[in-house]
């Protein structure tokens with residue numbers, strides 16, 4: 058998984074590439090590299106870690122004035138994240154950056170390079186070598202690229218420079234996103250608009266198995282058989298404040314505190330002045346007539362999907378299966394007669410989801426995407442889309458996109474039941490107020506994080522029903538940014554095995570926001586305390602107990618919107634105290650574009 062950027066124009070390419078790569082770090086940040094082309098040849102520079110580490114290398118580099126180049130920021134799939142495996146990979150004239158996975162890498166090596174020792178452990182080096190080979194005997198680079206598309210299997214977005222044409226960028230793509238950005242006197246290439254948005258707002262999409270030839274003042278897109286393709290431009294407006302931290306120490310903190318505003322924004326997009334929910338009638342019609350809803354998602358979006366299931370079942374008695382995208386793709390259960398598939402993905406680029414989406418499309422089933430990104434594969438490919446209007450989420454740990462997804466599920470389920478359709482806007486608006494109050498108590502949460510999580514290696518979140526679903530998200534946050542092994546458990550299940558892990562002082566956060574389970578929760582809490590667990594109950598009941606943190610939840614159904622907020626702060630402050638890289642946790646990437 059990587060982020061790609063390319064530039065050809067009348068300015069120095071290096072600073073533009075590095076800035077673009079910095080904006081793409083959400084796609085990976087374990088190593089980076091650029092290939093810069095000038096009349097004197099191509100120079101590649103690589104580093105471990107963030108693309109910012111390229112800056113000192115560029116300062117002492119003679120080709121800094123190059124007007125053309127490509128770069129990547131990488132999340133290692135093949136080979137450890139070191140300088141040898143960092144992209145670009147080169148062979149002869151060609152220097153290649155790659156996002157994706159070449160599935161037939163071994164077979165290609167055996168067929169075309171049986172006696173060659175490869176320098177890296179990557180699946181990208183073979184691409185550079187193939188290009189060099191296919192260009193033997195005066196074959197043009199375009200013909201070589203067509204042949205390349207014919208032999209490569211898997212996902213790839215490629216940026217290529219050719220030492221013999223230092224004023225041209227080549228781009229090829231299959232199943233990984235790649236866009237061309239156009240401006241006066243330059244053209245760019247990028248995995249995402251954010252790599253190019255400081256320079257242009259006009260973009261062209263490259264589709265699967267197409268390639269592009271890009272110069273400073275022109276570009277052409279071709280199909281894999283060399284036929285030129287016409288493509289309409291699209292314009293993306295970017296709120297630059299979305300891409301900066303402002304006064305916040307971290308994007309995660311900023312994004313946590315944006316949540317009340319995001320909920321209000323969602324309300325203004327999906328409800329009319331009387332508070333009635335306004336959602337595309339076709340979506341409502343399809344859901345109404347479906348016999349089962351399948352929610353497909355990964356990670357935080359999966360956790361939001363579980364809350365969505367709760368809403369569909371409680372609000373409109375619809376049976377729902379929530380499925381992990383990566384599991385569902387290759388382990389499909391028997392599907393009901395008239396299903397609707399809802400894909401939940403902040404990025405809209407999660408490869409596991411895309412794989413399911415293309416399979417269910419082949420089967421002719423209806424699809425709805427709930428996403429944050431209009432310029433994304435899932436947005437484009439689904440039959441219908443519902444945007445979550447969260448604004449760009451940059452921290453790898455999802456916060457505002459979780460609550461936004463939950464809010465959109467609440468609206469969608471309510472739109473299927475007239476009784477709720479009139480109430481939900483008011484309840485969501487009260488929930489936004491309660492979220493704001495929760496955010497204003499962050500100093501308390503900082504103390505809790507210190508008291509409960511300092512030097513801890515493991516932790517538990519327990520809850521019942523919808524609280525259990527919120528626990529799964531709360532636990533994920535603590536794992537991914539503070540590196541504390543945390544389980545989200547159904548409180549009722551604990552005594553069936555996992556309670557064996559409770560020791561003297563084990564931190565246990567108990568979420569209790571539902572009247573129907575509150576007494577049972579009290580018993581479960583006592584069971585944990587009896588085994589030495591250090592319990593903090595996060596409850597919607599007022600209490601002066603020192604081991605209870607009261608939160609306000611307007612409507613019980615919407616409690617995950619509020620109860621997740623202290624949990625997000627616990628994770629944030631625990632990570633801060635441990636010196637973790639909060640916005641860029643180890644081993645992770647924001648958009649998981651490989652299966």
Ligand code: AGP
Pocket residue numbers: 355356357358401402403404405406407410453454455456537646647648649
């Ligand atoms: C959440 O904090 C994670 N970064 C991760 O679990 C994420 O939610 C998952 O990879 C799915 O991403 P998506 O919503 O962009 O599809």
